Amino acid sequence: MATAPIGNSEMEGDGYYNAHSRPQGSAGELGIPLLKRAAQQVPLSGDIVRIADFGAAQGKNSMAPMSAAIAEIRKRCALTPITITHTDISSNDFTALFELLAESPASYLNGAQDVYAYASGTSFYRRIFPSNTQAIGWNSIAIHWLSSAPSAIPNHIWSPYAQGTVRAAFRARAAQDWTAFLNARAAEYVQGGQLVIVASGADEHGFSGAEGLLNMANEELLAMVRRRGITGDEYDRMAIPTYYRTRKEFETPFTAESPFELLESTPTVLQDPFWPSYEQSGDAQAFASAYTSFFRAFSEPCLFGETDTPAADEFYAGVEKRIAADPDAAVCHWQLLLMRIKRR
Secondary structure (H helix, E strand, O other): OOOOOOOOOOOOOOOHHHHOOHHHHHHHHHHHHHHHHHHHHOOOOOOOEEEEEEOOOOOHHHHHHHHHHHHHHHHHOOOOOEEEEEEOOOOOOHHHHHHHHHHOOOOOOOOOOOEEEEEEOOOOOOOOOOOOOEEEEEEEOOOOEOOOOOOOOOOOOOHHHOOHHHHHHHHHHHHHHHHHHHHHHHHHEEEEEEEEEEEEOOOOOOOOOOHHHHHHHHHHHHHHHHOOOOOHHHHHOOOOOEOOOOHHHHHOOOOOOOOEEEEEEEEEEEOOOOHHHHHHHOOHHHHHHHHHHHHHHHHHHHHHOOOOOHHHHHHHHHHHHHHHHOHHHHOOOEEEEEEEEEEO
8 A cells, every 4th residue: 555645635536525524614604704704894996806715625615605705795896806716735626616616506606796716726835826916815624734744643643642842843834834824825915805714723732622533543543553454654654734723823923013913813612513413313323424434535645645545445444433333432522713814
């Protein structure tokens, strides 16, 4: 089996991520009120209102936020053209995104007048747009993905369990990436432009709220090493390239000298979106299947590369069995931070 190089942050393709990203969508819904406030306040003096959707993935979870922003802008200017640019890394499944825009009843293009959709296959840790052109930005459940993982994580695949110098390296990379994101946006946004960030963050101890699920996954990988489904070297190279910043880490750059003003910063917890159905049905297998599909959608390229392998199928089948055997242990209570920032 060929494992992915450390730092692969692709999502599972062919629309799979769209079909299995319910928690990400639920988190994004919490940021829509902030996005509406941004759309009500940004300057609309130009010939075009430009919106950027940073880290769009396959687009399903962008439809409702973009529709909300369009609706608020149209209350202020009925005729001004609106452009929306969806950005993600170059290997993203943009085909699924554009199929959704063209065919889905939920597409924000349905019935829209003078609204135009574009895409950019560029990491949001780099400049994407010309200077002083963008009015509104949206970044939801994406900023925890690092530009790359600085190293493997001894005895685990999940950065909250990194220790010592390894944890320091992840923290430093996350700080560099956050600074790079803000610097790029500072150049691109007009004075008074605003960005809304729905961040998957950490509590004061550095935990994201998904540690039970990821411990199950890590235990299954170690079991695969013991039964020779993967080698020890392959396991040692596996790491999901994320880091979960605390509120303090997110807010540190917003000093008096910052090009951005922090308008809102609200911590909240996303309760498990799958749990209510399980409580009602008691169907542990259905709960496990839904959770495993969600986990596979964002983790398989990180752990196993871009091509399906028998080892990947074995791994996710094992994770599903573990979740079905102990649903309570897999429950996630995601730590979130809802931020709205304004270009000075």
